[in-house]
Amino acid sequence: MCGFPTPTDTVTPRHPWGQERVITANRQTSWAFADAYVAEDEALHWARDRTRDAGLRSVSPGTGAALRLLAASVDAKAVAEIGTGCGVSGIHLLHGMRPDGVLTTVDQEPEHQQSARQAFRDAGFAGNRARFIPGRALDVLPRLADAGYDLVFCDGDRQEYQDYLAESLRLLRPGGLVAFEGVFANGRTVDSGPQPTEVLRLRELVRTLRESTELVSSLLPVGDGLLCAVKR
Numbered sequence: 001m002c003g004f005p006t007p008t009d010t011v012t013p014r015h016p017w018g019q020e021r022v023i024t025a026n027r028q029t030s031w032a033f034a035d036a037y038v039a040e041d042e043a044l045h046w047a048r049d050r051t052r053d054a055g056l057r058s059v060s061p062g063t064g065a066a067l068r069l070l071a072a073s074v075d076a077k078a079v080a081e082i083g084t085g086c087g088v089s090g091i092h093l094l095h096g097m098r099p100d101g102v103l104t105t106v107d108q109e110p111e112h113q114q115s116a117r118q119a120f121r122d123a124g125f126a127g128n129r130a131r132f133i134p135g136r137a138l139d140v141l142p143r144l145a146d147a148g149y150d151l152v153f154c155d156g157d158r159q160e161y162q163d164y165l166a167e168s169l170r171l172l173r174p175g176g177l178v179a180f181e182g183v184f185a186n187g188r189t190v191d192s193g194p195q196p197t198e199v200l201r202l203r204e205l206v207r208t209l210r211e212s213t214e215l216v217s218s219l220l221p222v223g224d225g226l227l228c229a230v231k232r
Contacts, residue, residue: 035062060223064092071096087116184225
């Protein structure tokens with residue numbers, strides 16, 4: 001079975017007929033256009049500003065748009081988010097969820113969750129649309145209900161992603177979806193040079209999802225890489 005490309009493997013995109021496709025300036029421009037496809041409102045701009053001020057990373061507009069689509073595609077009523085940040089990804093998820101859906105969002109920093117709470121209000125979401133749980137993800141996730149979620153979005157500690165996957169498979173209903181943010185690691189995941197443990201763990205995660213018979217997966221080239229999988 002083919003695994004995730006190693007640093008010595010070719011990663012040049014190929015045309016279906018076998019010809020190599022050159023990544024041109026036009027293609028890069030197209031990717032940038034796709035990343036800005038969804039116009040973000042003032043609430044999202046405010047949340048992005050708070051995220052930057054806190055020294056955190058937020059999902060790109062393209063990743064946010066993908067999260068909206070994924071939440072809508074599974075008609076999500078219950079979503080679990082690992083890594084609240086200041087609310088950027090949560091707003092996108094809530095926009096894609098059912099009007100009666102509830103986002104359960106976990107973060108170690110309560111002050112960041114307070115910013116997210118304000119951002120959700122500014123975006124027009126009622127207070128009962130989100131449940132904020134402060135704490136370390138691997139301490140909180142075991143307390144959530146088995147098969148009780150339609151989507152799990154992981155944007156926490158990259159070195160814990162394999163552990164998040166194990167918990168997500170328990171949390172998701174059949175047909176539910178898990179998504180991991182930042183899988184490209186700013187290009188380091190396919191870089192041939194020596195890499196830190198975080199990147200090695202990301203490579204392991206991609207292999208695991210790709211080879212799983214329990215999951216149908218895809219790696220979306222939005223933002224810093226969004227790895228998605230549906231539970232059979």
